[in-house]
Amino acid sequence: MTQIADAVLDVLPISREKAQTAADLVQGLDRPALEWLAGFMAGAAARLRADAPQAATPVALAAGTAVQQQLTILYGSQTGNAKRVAEKLAAEVQAAGLPVRIVRADAYRTAELKKEQFLYIVISTHSEGDAVEPPDDSRGFYEFLTGKRAPQLPHLSYGVLALGDSSYVDFCGIGRQIDERLAALGARRVLERADADVDVDYVATPWAAQALQQARTVLAPQQPSVPSAAGAEVLALRPTHAAWSRERPYLAEVLVNQRIVGSGSEKDVRHIELSLAGSGLHYQPGDALGVWPTQAPELVHRVLDVLNLSGDTAATHGGETLALTEWLSHRRELTVLTRPFIAALAERGGHAALQALLQPEGSAELARLLNTSQLIDVLRAWPAQWSADAIVAALRPLAPRMYSIASSQALVDEEVHLTVALVQFDRDGEARWGVGSRYLSAAQEGAQVPVFIEANERFRLPADPARDVIMVGPGTGVAPFRAFVQQRQADEATGRNWLFFGNPHRHSDFLYQAEWLQAAKEGALTHLDVAFSRDQSEKVYVQHRLIEHGSEVWQWLQGGAHFYVCGDAERMAGDVQRALAQIAVTHGGKTPEDAADWVKTLLVEGRYARDVY
Incomplete structure (x- = not known):
């Protein structure tokens, strides 16, 4: 010490x-x-000053006396970004000596809304296929606000920071709807809504600075004087590093990079083990590991070739000057297309066909283009003249990729494990891939990977170890449930564990087969039900297995079980939710409408949790 x-x-x-x-x-x-x-x-x-004995004060306030306000920061987060931004803003407001509280949307009592005077909302848009949805923790608040029970809010001042992904057509749709709804209810917008892309901080940081200044304007005049800490000095009593974070990732050594599918599999799935030795990083089952990837050199060369630019060319953006190769390798997205880039390409090249896609009637075709093409494809299809500065400004900044952690520290200690499927396909005889999965799949043992922990509070094991859990994780969606089972074993939890797993073929795609069978033998898995979709003439998926076992699933849920889903958001997650509602109709005697409400209640209660992407 x-x-x-x-x-x-x-x-x-x-x-x-x-x-x-x-x-x-x-x-x-x-x-x-x-x-x-x-x-x-x-x-x-x-608070101690407030709790100290005070002289008696009149019950009635003098006319014109203002009731002290506080700022409420409400957030809704699917992957953790909105939570991170909201917490940082709350810390800055609190450090300024201003009264503030921060509330997750599912913990917010909607009856309080009509009493609020000053509210900031930080909320993401969660996309499922072609639809946009509020984050799971915000569904109750969103439905209340957009429904008939929402009150008029003439005394409310507010601001909204919307988070989204511009590779989807309805960018930041939920934040936009909330912003417009608050205005329609009579609230006063004191900050213009800001729409942040996956490079969240680029927009969130200046918005938060304005939000803090606005909070000072609204709240500071009401505050008792607080001694300034500006003159205080925090002595560096011992050298130490700052906490590892998204902005300051830890370089984790690759210990294992092992293919875990059979030779006949159409997929390339890797089990990757990384060392956290000496980092001080800790995580819980359900958390994600953020990975900062590097673009494949061959893709960077292809992009430079089609742009007819040299990688050594200096490019300046945001006050920073780097070689173009550096920008493209480490700072810019090359495998994900966005609507803003299509708009820039259409304008720079004068392409009427692209301009048409940006119109409301072209939204379906634009969505198809964004989902099926990459940067190199549109640069070739719609040529334009780009300078180094212009291409860097037009491309979206590279964002970290998030992977559900497949291990419990109770078992692996200073390690973290991932289950990664290589996203790869051919187009016109040329390979395409996902940047994160390509980067990790190619990482050799001994290589260093920049990582950080992203907490996921909505995807946690029950606090009560006697509760039963049902886990639905097809493909690499099984990753967090490997962590769950390891943790339940370490905790000697008495609750039962039921895993539903699916993939194309049993002989080549049964991920962690030996571990699951051993867990079943030892009683760590009460039930293990699998769905190998291509092993018979009729395709069978995890949702079919759920329905087959619907009676017992219903009994578990009625007994207080928690239900978890991880994996594909576009189809699987919706199919599983519909299966859950069907079980409530068939075995619970509910009407379809009541079954849908029951599923929503499970979500709000936190007994139905999803980690979908």
């Missing part, structure tokens, strides 16, 4: 032991964490 000088301790208003604890606490924290901690301490002091 680092010791504090006696001379310093002698003038502190707390004991030596608590002073030393405080000194230890701040070690390893970055600036946002320290600012949050400072705000937390200031808030604790303010």
